[in-house]
Amino acid sequence: MAGTMQFRYDAENDVVIAIPHWRIETQADCDVWFKQYMDYLTLFRRKMDVVFVLDDFAVASQIINVWGEYRTDLVKNYVRFSYRVHLNSLIKIIIKSDSLKYNAASQDADSIEGAIEGIKAARAEAGIV
Numbered sequence: 360m361a362g363t364m365q366f367r368y369d370a371e372n373d374v375v376i377a378i379p380h381w382r383i384e385t386q387a388d389c390d391v392w393f394k395q396y397m398d399y400l401t402l403f404r405r406k407m408d409v410v411f412v413l414d415d416f417a418v419a420s421q422i423i424n425v426w427g428e429y430r431t432d433l434v435k436n437y438v439r440f441s442y443r444v445h446l447n448s449l450i451k452i453i454i455k456s457d458s459l460k461y462n463a464a465s466q467d468a469d470s471i472e473g474a475i476e477g478i479k480a481a482r483a484e485a486g487i488v
Contacts, residue, residue: 364395378412384419389429406439410474440481442474
């Protein structure tokens with residue numbers, strides 16, 4: 360059974376809060392997971408700043424490398440600044456590795472509020488209002 364996604368657009372901060380409820384185990388899972396993000400994020404017609412809340416998200420070890428490529432495509436094509444909240448150790452290692460390998464940067468925060476503050480700081484540093 361495919362996982363589900365919850366999306367919430369925070370208009371005040373112009374940030375998407377994405378909450379995946381997934382256990383990625385196959386390439387087919389990766390396809391559906393990616394499409395869920397793509398379908399939502401393309402509605403904005405621009406790269407979005409995203410907070411990923413990962414309390415209910417896992418990737419099986421046998422599909423880690425494949426999922427990492429999908430994740431990289433997601434970040435490079437649909438996301439401007441992003442923060443991850445509540446990620447487990449394995450996902451953290453994958454993301455850090457992919458960030459270096461594919462130049463698909465991401466940051467970590469302890470809370471959604473902290474992630475939004477981090478995004479605001481990244482915007483300011485980049486000269487984006």
